[in-house]
Amino acid sequence: MKIKKFRRFEQPFFGVIQILHRCMYKCKMCNMWLGKETPEEITIEQAMDFSTKLGEIARKDFEFNILGGETLMKKDLEKLIPHVNSLGMRPIVSTNGYLISKEKSQSLYDSGLVHFTMSLDSLRPKIHDFYRGFKGSFDHVRKALTNLHSVYQGKQFVCIVAIIMKHNYKELLELANWVKNDPRVCSISFLALTNPCWTFDKNWHEHKSSKELWPNKSDYPKLSKMIDELIKFKQKNDHLIVNSIEQFEAFKEYYKNGPQNPITYNYNKFKGYVMVKSDGVLSMAAEKLGNIKKDDIRDLWFSKTAEEARKKIESKNTSVEIIINCKHGFEAY
Amino acid sequence: MTKKNKTKNQTKKTKLEELKEELDSKKGHIKMLADSIKDKDNEIMILKAKLNSENLTTMKESLMSQAKNNHLNLLKLELIKKNDQLNKFRGSIIYPFYKITHKFGKTKIGGIIAKLLK
Numbered sequence: 001m002k003i004k005k006f007r008r009f010e011q012p013f014f015g016v017i018q019i020l021h022r023c024m025y026k027c028k029m030c031n032m033w034l035g036k037e038t039p040e041e042i043t044i045e046q047a048m049d050f051s052t053k054l055g056e057i058a059r060k061d062f063e064f065n066i067l068g069g070e071t072l073m074k075k076d077l078e079k080l081i082p083h084v085n086s087l088g089m090r091p092i093v094s095t096n097g098y099l100i101s102k103e104k105s106q107s108l109y110d111s112g113l114v115h116f117t118m119s120l121d122s123l124r125p126k127i128h129d130f131y132r133g134f135k136g137s138f139d140h141v142r143k144a145l146t147n148l149h150s151v152y153q154g155k156q157f158v159c160i161v162a163i164i165m166k167h168n169y170k171e172l173l174e175l176a177n178w179v180k181n182d183p184r185v186c187s188i189s190f191l192a193l194t195n196p197c198w199t200f201d202k203n204w205h206e207h208k209s210s211k212e213l214w215p216n217k218s219d220y221p222k223l224s225k226m227i228d229e230l231i232k233f234k235q236k237n238d239h240l241i242v243n244s245i246e247q248f249e250a251f252k253e254y255y256k257n258g259p260q261n262p263i264t265y266n267y268n269k270f271k272g273y274v275m276v277k278s279d280g281v282l283s284m285a286a287e288k289l290g291n292i293k294k295d296d297i298r299d300l301w302f303s304k305t306a307e308e309a310r311k312k313i314e315s316k317n318t319s320v321e322i323i324i325n326c327k328h329g330f331e332a333y
Numbered sequence: 334m335t336k337k338n339k340t341k342n343q344t345k346k347t348k349l350e351e352l353k354e355e356l357d358s359k360k361g362h363i364k365m366l367a368d369s370i371k372d373k374d375n376e377i378m379i380l381k382a383k384l385n386s387e388n389l390t391t392m393k394e395s396l397m398s399q400a401k402n403n404h405l406n407l408l409k410l411e412l413i414k415k416n417d418q419l420n421k422f423r424g425s426i427i428y429p430f431y432k433i434t435h436k437f438g439k440t441k442i443g444g445i446i447a448k449l450l451k
Contacts, residue, residue, distance in 0.1 A: 124361050182365055
Protein backbone atom coordinates (compact mmCIF):
# COMPACT_ATOMS: atom_id res chain seq x y z
CA MET A 1 0.00 0.00 0.00
CA LYS A 2 1.39 3.38 -1.00
CA ILE A 3 1.04 6.04 1.61
CA LYS A 4 0.87 9.56 0.28
CA LYS A 5 2.99 12.36 1.66
CA PHE A 6 1.24 14.40 4.30
CA ARG A 7 0.50 18.04 4.19
CA ARG A 8 1.06 19.99 7.38
CA PHE A 9 -1.42 19.19 10.18
CA GLU A 10 -2.91 16.25 8.28
CA GLN A 11 -0.96 13.40 9.77
CA PRO A 12 -2.85 11.75 12.64
CA PHE A 13 -1.26 13.04 15.82
CA PHE A 14 -3.93 12.55 18.44
CA GLY A 15 -6.45 9.77 18.77
CA VAL A 16 -9.28 8.75 20.94
CA ILE A 17 -10.66 5.24 20.88
CA GLN A 18 -13.83 4.73 22.82
CA ILE A 19 -13.50 1.08 23.64
CA LEU A 20 -16.91 0.64 25.27
CA HIS A 21 -20.10 2.52 26.00
CA ARG A 22 -20.77 1.35 29.56
CA CYS A 23 -20.08 2.64 33.04
CA MET A 24 -21.02 1.95 36.65
CA TYR A 25 -21.31 5.64 37.52
CA LYS A 26 -24.26 7.81 36.57
CA CYS A 27 -22.48 11.04 35.76
CA LYS A 28 -24.62 14.11 35.26
CA MET A 29 -22.55 15.23 32.28
CA CYS A 30 -22.54 11.91 30.45
CA ASN A 31 -24.93 9.22 29.30
CA MET A 32 -22.53 6.31 28.98
CA TRP A 33 -24.16 4.55 31.92
CA LEU A 34 -27.26 3.99 29.79
CA GLY A 35 -25.27 1.75 27.47
CA LYS A 36 -25.15 -2.04 27.65
CA GLU A 37 -22.80 -4.60 26.18
CA THR A 38 -23.84 -5.11 22.56
CA PRO A 39 -22.44 -7.17 19.68
CA GLU A 40 -21.71 -3.87 17.88
CA GLU A 41 -19.11 -2.96 20.48
CA ILE A 42 -15.59 -3.20 19.07
CA THR A 43 -13.51 -6.11 20.30
CA ILE A 44 -9.97 -5.90 21.58
CA GLU A 45 -8.78 -7.73 18.46
CA GLN A 46 -10.44 -5.13 16.22
CA ALA A 47 -8.87 -2.34 18.28
CA MET A 48 -5.47 -4.03 17.95
CA ASP A 49 -5.87 -4.39 14.19
CA PHE A 50 -6.89 -0.74 13.91
CA SER A 51 -3.93 0.44 15.97
CA THR A 52 -1.53 -1.56 13.77
CA LYS A 53 -2.85 0.20 10.68
CA LEU A 54 -2.94 3.56 12.38
CA GLY A 55 0.66 3.07 13.50
CA GLU A 56 1.73 3.12 9.84
CA ILE A 57 0.34 6.59 9.12
CA ALA A 58 0.36 8.27 12.53
CA ARG A 59 2.97 10.65 13.86
CA LYS A 60 5.69 8.94 15.88
CA ASP A 61 4.64 10.45 19.20
CA PHE A 62 1.00 9.56 18.63
CA GLU A 63 -1.01 9.67 21.81
CA PHE A 64 -3.43 6.73 21.89
CA ASN A 65 -6.20 7.61 24.34
CA ILE A 66 -8.30 4.65 25.38
CA LEU A 67 -11.62 5.87 26.68
CA GLY A 68 -14.98 4.55 27.77
CA GLY A 69 -17.45 4.53 29.54
CA GLU A 70 -15.31 3.05 32.23
CA THR A 71 -12.35 1.74 30.26
CA LEU A 72 -11.30 -0.83 32.84
CA MET A 73 -14.61 -2.66 32.43
CA LYS A 74 -13.33 -3.94 29.07
CA LYS A 75 -12.10 -7.50 29.22
CA ASP A 76 -8.59 -8.18 27.94
CA LEU A 77 -7.64 -4.51 27.92
CA GLU A 78 -4.24 -5.67 29.09
CA LYS A 79 -3.72 -7.26 25.67
CA LEU A 80 -4.14 -3.98 23.81
CA ILE A 81 -1.67 -1.98 25.88
CA PRO A 82 1.55 -3.89 25.08
CA HIS A 83 0.47 -3.98 21.42
CA VAL A 84 0.08 -0.20 21.27
CA ASN A 85 3.37 0.18 23.12
CA SER A 86 5.11 -2.08 20.62
CA LEU A 87 3.94 0.18 17.78
CA GLY A 88 5.73 3.12 19.36
CA MET A 89 2.54 4.90 20.35
CA ARG A 90 1.75 6.02 23.88
CA PRO A 91 -1.32 4.33 25.39
CA ILE A 92 -3.26 6.36 27.94
CA VAL A 93 -6.16 4.86 29.84
CA SER A 94 -8.96 7.02 31.21
CA THR A 95 -10.69 5.83 34.32
CA ASN A 96 -12.89 6.97 37.17
CA GLY A 97 -10.75 4.91 39.56
CA TYR A 98 -13.54 2.64 40.77
CA LEU A 99 -11.96 -0.61 39.51
CA ILE A 100 -8.36 0.15 40.43
CA SER A 101 -7.70 -2.39 43.14
CA LYS A 102 -4.19 -3.56 44.03
CA GLU A 103 -4.61 -6.62 41.81
CA LYS A 104 -5.82 -4.53 38.87
CA SER A 105 -2.95 -2.08 39.39
CA GLN A 106 -0.53 -5.02 39.28
CA SER A 107 -2.00 -6.43 36.06
CA LEU A 108 -1.92 -2.98 34.43
CA TYR A 109 1.66 -2.53 35.60
CA ASP A 110 2.56 -5.91 34.10
CA SER A 111 0.93 -4.94 30.80
CA GLY A 112 3.25 -1.93 30.55
CA LEU A 113 0.74 0.83 31.15
CA VAL A 114 2.10 3.91 32.88
CA HIS A 115 -0.15 6.75 31.75
CA PHE A 116 -3.56 7.24 33.32
CA THR A 117 -6.12 9.98 33.26
CA MET A 118 -8.39 9.97 36.28
CA SER A 119 -11.56 11.99 36.65
CA LEU A 120 -11.79 14.26 39.66
CA ASP A 121 -14.05 17.28 39.37
CA SER A 122 -13.76 18.65 42.85
CA LEU A 123 -11.85 18.33 46.11
CA ARG A 124 -15.20 18.53 47.86
CA PRO A 125 -16.45 14.93 48.12
CA LYS A 126 -20.06 16.12 48.00
CA ILE A 127 -19.63 17.89 44.69
CA HIS A 128 -17.59 15.14 43.03
CA ASP A 129 -20.10 12.50 44.17
CA PHE A 130 -22.97 14.68 42.98
CA TYR A 131 -21.56 15.13 39.48
CA ARG A 132 -20.56 11.48 39.20
CA GLY A 133 -23.96 10.30 40.43
CA PHE A 134 -22.30 7.78 42.71
CA LYS A 135 -21.82 8.03 46.46
CA GLY A 136 -18.27 7.41 47.51
CA SER A 137 -16.75 8.13 44.09
CA PHE A 138 -14.40 10.67 45.69
CA ASP A 139 -13.13 8.03 48.10
CA HIS A 140 -12.67 5.63 45.18
CA VAL A 141 -10.31 8.13 43.57
CA ARG A 142 -8.37 8.34 46.83
CA LYS A 143 -8.13 4.55 47.05
CA ALA A 144 -7.17 4.24 43.38
CA LEU A 145 -4.33 6.73 43.82
CA THR A 146 -3.08 4.82 46.86
CA ASN A 147 -3.29 1.45 45.10
CA LEU A 148 -1.52 2.71 41.99
CA HIS A 149 1.22 4.29 44.07
CA SER A 150 1.78 1.15 46.11
CA VAL A 151 2.25 -0.97 42.98
CA TYR A 152 4.00 1.49 40.69
CA GLN A 153 6.19 2.94 43.49
CA GLY A 154 6.01 6.42 42.01
CA LYS A 155 6.57 5.32 38.40
CA GLN A 156 2.95 6.04 37.41
CA PHE A 157 1.90 9.11 35.44
CA VAL A 158 -1.55 10.10 36.60
CA CYS A 159 -3.18 13.07 34.99
CA ILE A 160 -6.24 14.40 36.80
CA VAL A 161 -9.08 15.42 34.54
CA ALA A 162 -11.60 17.98 35.76
CA ILE A 163 -14.57 19.18 33.78
CA ILE A 164 -15.34 22.84 34.28
CA MET A 165 -18.90 23.08 35.59
CA LYS A 166 -21.19 25.30 37.58
CA HIS A 167 -20.36 24.02 41.05
CA ASN A 168 -16.64 23.46 40.69
CA TYR A 169 -15.27 26.33 38.63
CA LYS A 170 -14.38 28.30 41.78
CA GLU A 171 -11.99 25.66 43.00
CA LEU A 172 -10.04 24.92 39.84
CA LEU A 173 -6.96 26.67 41.20
CA GLU A 174 -7.22 24.67 44.44
CA LEU A 175 -7.23 21.49 42.32
CA ALA A 176 -4.14 22.68 40.45
CA ASN A 177 -2.42 23.47 43.76
CA TRP A 178 -3.22 20.00 45.07
CA VAL A 179 -1.72 18.42 41.94
CA LYS A 180 1.39 20.51 42.55
CA ASN A 181 1.70 19.25 46.13
CA ASP A 182 0.77 15.59 45.66
CA PRO A 183 3.61 13.45 44.23
CA ARG A 184 1.20 10.65 43.26
CA VAL A 185 -0.25 12.72 40.43
CA CYS A 186 1.79 14.44 37.79
CA SER A 187 -0.52 16.82 35.96
CA ILE A 188 -4.02 18.15 35.55
CA SER A 189 -6.11 18.69 32.47
CA PHE A 190 -9.23 20.82 32.42
CA LEU A 191 -12.03 19.95 30.03
CA ALA A 192 -14.89 22.06 28.81
CA LEU A 193 -18.36 20.74 29.42
CA THR A 194 -19.80 19.23 26.25
CA ASN A 195 -23.25 17.96 25.36
CA PRO A 196 -24.15 15.72 28.31
CA CYS A 197 -26.64 13.52 26.52
CA TRP A 198 -25.56 13.88 22.89
CA THR A 199 -29.03 15.12 22.08
CA PHE A 200 -27.76 17.04 19.05
CA ASP A 201 -29.72 19.99 20.35
CA LYS A 202 -27.59 23.09 19.88
CA ASN A 203 -29.02 24.79 22.93
CA TRP A 204 -28.61 21.90 25.34
CA HIS A 205 -26.79 24.12 27.80
CA GLU A 206 -29.96 26.15 28.34
CA HIS A 207 -32.09 23.12 29.19
CA LYS A 208 -33.32 22.27 32.67
CA SER A 209 -31.18 19.12 32.68
CA SER A 210 -28.07 21.27 32.32
CA LYS A 211 -29.04 23.62 35.13
CA GLU A 212 -26.52 22.19 37.56
CA LEU A 213 -23.84 21.79 34.92
CA TRP A 214 -23.48 24.87 32.73
CA PRO A 215 -22.44 28.00 34.67
CA ASN A 216 -24.98 30.84 34.76
CA LYS A 217 -24.37 33.98 32.77
CA SER A 218 -23.75 35.81 36.04
CA ASP A 219 -20.99 33.30 36.82
CA TYR A 220 -19.06 34.11 33.64
CA PRO A 221 -16.90 37.00 35.00
CA LYS A 222 -15.76 34.85 37.91
CA LEU A 223 -15.16 31.86 35.62
CA SER A 224 -13.14 34.02 33.26
CA LYS A 225 -11.11 35.34 36.21
CA MET A 226 -10.49 31.79 37.40
CA ILE A 227 -9.27 30.76 33.93
CA ASP A 228 -6.95 33.79 33.96
CA GLU A 229 -5.57 32.61 37.28
CA LEU A 230 -5.04 29.16 35.80
CA ILE A 231 -3.14 30.75 32.92
CA LYS A 232 -0.91 32.52 35.46
CA PHE A 233 -0.45 29.21 37.29
CA LYS A 234 0.42 27.55 33.98
CA GLN A 235 3.02 30.20 33.24
CA LYS A 236 4.72 29.43 36.55
CA ASN A 237 4.22 25.63 36.48
CA ASP A 238 4.07 24.73 32.81
CA HIS A 239 4.46 20.98 33.26
CA LEU A 240 1.58 20.68 35.73
CA ILE A 241 -1.21 21.87 33.47
CA VAL A 242 -1.78 19.99 30.24
CA ASN A 243 -3.95 22.63 28.56
CA SER A 244 -2.23 25.26 26.54
CA ILE A 245 -2.92 28.97 27.05
CA GLU A 246 -4.64 29.01 23.63
CA GLN A 247 -7.03 26.30 24.84
CA PHE A 248 -7.80 28.27 27.99
CA GLU A 249 -8.60 31.29 25.83
CA ALA A 250 -10.87 29.07 23.73
CA PHE A 251 -12.59 27.88 26.92
CA LYS A 252 -13.37 31.46 27.86
CA GLU A 253 -14.92 32.06 24.48
CA TYR A 254 -16.78 28.75 24.60
CA TYR A 255 -18.37 29.44 27.99
CA LYS A 256 -19.14 33.04 27.10
CA ASN A 257 -20.77 32.45 23.72
CA GLY A 258 -22.20 29.00 24.27
CA PRO A 259 -21.18 25.69 22.74
CA GLN A 260 -22.89 26.24 19.41
CA ASN A 261 -20.65 29.10 18.28
CA PRO A 262 -17.34 28.51 16.53
CA ILE A 263 -14.20 29.71 18.27
CA THR A 264 -11.68 32.10 16.79
CA TYR A 265 -8.87 29.66 16.23
CA ASN A 266 -6.96 27.98 13.45
CA TYR A 267 -9.09 24.89 12.85
CA ASN A 268 -6.46 23.36 10.52
CA LYS A 269 -4.79 21.82 13.55
CA PHE A 270 -7.74 19.52 14.13
CA LYS A 271 -7.26 17.72 10.83
CA GLY A 272 -5.06 15.15 12.49
CA TYR A 273 -7.54 14.27 15.22
CA VAL A 274 -8.66 10.63 14.94
CA MET A 275 -11.74 9.50 16.81
CA VAL A 276 -13.22 6.02 17.05
CA LYS A 277 -16.52 5.34 18.78
CA SER A 278 -17.45 2.15 20.58
CA ASP A 279 -19.38 0.87 17.54
CA GLY A 280 -16.32 1.31 15.35
CA VAL A 281 -17.30 4.56 13.65
CA LEU A 282 -14.14 6.40 12.66
CA SER A 283 -14.06 10.15 12.27
CA MET A 284 -11.66 12.99 11.70
CA ALA A 285 -12.56 15.38 14.55
CA ALA A 286 -16.36 15.36 14.27
CA GLU A 287 -16.52 14.32 10.59
CA LYS A 288 -17.41 10.69 9.95
CA LEU A 289 -15.12 8.77 7.60
CA GLY A 290 -16.12 5.11 7.92
CA ASN A 291 -16.02 2.14 10.27
CA ILE A 292 -12.86 0.42 11.48
CA LYS A 293 -14.61 -2.96 11.40
CA LYS A 294 -14.80 -2.98 7.61
CA ASP A 295 -12.66 -0.06 6.44
CA ASP A 296 -8.94 0.48 6.51
CA ILE A 297 -7.83 3.81 8.02
CA ARG A 298 -4.87 3.85 5.61
CA ASP A 299 -7.38 4.16 2.75
CA LEU A 300 -9.93 6.30 4.56
CA TRP A 301 -7.43 8.94 5.59
CA PHE A 302 -6.67 9.69 1.91
CA SER A 303 -10.17 9.20 0.55
CA LYS A 304 -12.51 11.78 -0.94
CA THR A 305 -14.64 11.80 2.21
CA ALA A 306 -11.51 12.68 4.18
CA GLU A 307 -10.82 15.56 1.78
CA GLU A 308 -14.37 16.79 2.28
CA ALA A 309 -14.02 16.45 6.03
CA ARG A 310 -10.84 18.53 5.89
CA LYS A 311 -12.64 21.23 3.95
CA LYS A 312 -15.45 21.25 6.50
CA ILE A 313 -13.00 21.56 9.37
CA GLU A 314 -11.08 24.27 7.56
CA SER A 315 -14.24 26.31 7.03
CA LYS A 316 -15.11 25.98 10.75
CA ASN A 317 -18.18 24.05 9.78
CA THR A 318 -17.59 21.33 12.34
CA SER A 319 -18.74 20.72 15.92
CA VAL A 320 -16.88 22.88 18.41
CA GLU A 321 -17.80 20.49 21.20
CA ILE A 322 -15.68 17.73 19.70
CA ILE A 323 -12.59 19.84 19.13
CA ILE A 324 -12.67 22.07 22.22
CA ASN A 325 -11.15 19.32 24.36
CA CYS A 326 -8.58 18.16 21.79
CA LYS A 327 -5.58 19.49 23.69
CA HIS A 328 -3.03 18.91 20.92
CA GLY A 329 -5.11 20.92 18.49
CA PHE A 330 -4.33 23.91 20.67
CA GLU A 331 -0.61 23.33 20.79
CA ALA A 332 1.93 25.10 18.66
CA TYR A 333 3.85 22.84 16.29
CA MET B 334 -36.05 45.63 57.27
CA THR B 335 -34.89 48.14 54.66
CA LYS B 336 -33.82 47.17 51.15
CA LYS B 337 -30.24 48.14 51.88
CA ASN B 338 -30.10 45.83 54.88
CA LYS B 339 -31.63 43.01 52.85
CA THR B 340 -29.04 43.28 50.11
CA LYS B 341 -26.29 43.55 52.73
CA ASN B 342 -27.53 40.39 54.39
CA GLN B 343 -27.70 38.61 51.04
CA THR B 344 -24.17 39.54 50.09
CA LYS B 345 -23.01 38.40 53.52
CA LYS B 346 -24.81 35.09 53.03
CA THR B 347 -23.28 34.49 49.61
CA LYS B 348 -19.85 35.41 50.94
CA LEU B 349 -20.32 33.01 53.84
CA GLU B 350 -21.36 30.26 51.44
CA GLU B 351 -18.36 30.93 49.25
CA LEU B 352 -16.07 30.78 52.26
CA LYS B 353 -17.67 27.50 53.33
CA GLU B 354 -17.09 26.06 49.85
CA GLU B 355 -13.48 27.21 49.97
CA LEU B 356 -13.06 25.63 53.38
CA ASP B 357 -14.52 22.35 52.12
CA SER B 358 -12.19 22.22 49.15
CA LYS B 359 -9.23 23.04 51.44
CA LYS B 360 -10.33 20.13 53.64
CA GLY B 361 -10.40 17.88 50.58
CA HIS B 362 -6.94 19.13 49.63
CA ILE B 363 -5.63 18.26 53.11
CA LYS B 364 -7.29 14.82 52.97
CA MET B 365 -5.57 14.07 49.69
CA LEU B 366 -2.23 15.26 51.02
CA ALA B 367 -2.66 13.15 54.15
CA ASP B 368 -3.22 10.13 51.87
CA SER B 369 -0.15 11.04 49.91
CA ILE B 370 1.96 11.30 53.09
CA LYS B 371 0.68 7.90 54.24
CA ASP B 372 1.58 6.39 50.86
CA LYS B 373 5.01 7.97 51.04
CA ASP B 374 5.49 6.55 54.54
CA ASN B 375 4.59 3.10 53.25
CA GLU B 376 7.01 3.55 50.37
CA ILE B 377 9.77 4.56 52.81
CA MET B 378 9.02 1.51 55.00
CA ILE B 379 9.27 -0.79 51.96
CA LEU B 380 12.49 0.86 50.85
CA LYS B 381 13.94 0.57 54.35
CA ALA B 382 13.03 -3.12 54.49
CA LYS B 383 14.60 -3.58 51.08
CA LEU B 384 17.71 -1.75 52.18
CA ASN B 385 17.93 -3.89 55.33
CA SER B 386 17.55 -7.13 53.41
CA GLU B 387 20.13 -5.92 50.90
CA ASN B 388 22.48 -5.07 53.78
CA LEU B 389 22.02 -8.51 55.33
CA THR B 390 22.78 -10.30 52.08
CA THR B 391 25.86 -8.19 51.47
CA MET B 392 27.00 -8.81 55.06
CA LYS B 393 26.49 -12.54 54.61
CA GLU B 394 28.44 -12.53 51.37
CA SER B 395 31.32 -10.58 52.89
CA LEU B 396 31.46 -12.91 55.92
CA MET B 397 31.50 -15.95 53.66
CA SER B 398 34.35 -14.55 51.62
CA GLN B 399 36.23 -13.65 54.84
CA ALA B 400 35.80 -17.20 56.17
CA LYS B 401 37.06 -18.60 52.88
CA ASN B 402 40.10 -16.34 53.02
CA ASN B 403 40.83 -17.35 56.61
CA HIS B 404 40.63 -21.04 55.73
CA LEU B 405 42.95 -20.51 52.78
CA ASN B 406 45.43 -18.63 54.98
CA LEU B 407 45.42 -21.48 57.53
CA LEU B 408 46.08 -24.01 54.80
CA LYS B 409 48.95 -21.89 53.49
CA LEU B 410 50.47 -21.68 56.97
CA GLU B 411 50.24 -25.43 57.38
CA LEU B 412 51.90 -25.92 54.01
CA ILE B 413 54.72 -23.63 55.01
CA LYS B 414 55.19 -25.54 58.29
CA LYS B 415 55.24 -28.89 56.52
CA ASN B 416 57.75 -27.53 53.98
CA ASP B 417 59.95 -26.36 56.85
CA GLN B 418 59.79 -29.77 58.50
CA LEU B 419 60.64 -31.43 55.18
CA ASN B 420 63.58 -29.10 54.60
CA LYS B 421 64.87 -29.75 58.11
CA PHE B 422 64.62 -33.49 57.55
CA ARG B 423 66.36 -33.21 54.17
CA GLY B 424 69.15 -31.24 55.78
CA SER B 425 69.74 -33.74 58.62
CA ILE B 426 72.39 -36.54 58.71
CA ILE B 427 69.75 -39.22 58.81
CA TYR B 428 68.35 -38.22 55.40
CA PRO B 429 71.01 -40.02 53.18
CA PHE B 430 70.58 -43.18 55.29
CA TYR B 431 66.84 -42.84 54.99
CA LYS B 432 67.13 -42.49 51.19
CA ILE B 433 69.37 -45.53 50.86
CA THR B 434 67.18 -47.74 53.09
CA HIS B 435 64.08 -46.39 51.38
CA LYS B 436 65.38 -47.25 47.90
CA PHE B 437 66.69 -50.63 49.13
CA GLY B 438 63.30 -51.38 50.72
CA LYS B 439 61.67 -50.94 47.33
CA THR B 440 63.83 -53.60 45.67
CA LYS B 441 62.85 -57.32 45.71
CA ILE B 442 65.63 -58.33 48.08
CA GLY B 443 64.83 -55.44 50.38
CA GLY B 444 61.20 -56.55 50.45
CA ILE B 445 62.19 -60.13 51.39
CA ILE B 446 64.54 -58.90 54.17
CA ALA B 447 61.82 -56.61 55.51
CA LYS B 448 59.39 -59.48 55.61
CA LEU B 449 61.99 -61.68 57.38
CA LEU B 450 62.72 -58.95 59.91
CA LYS B 451 59.02 -58.56 60.69
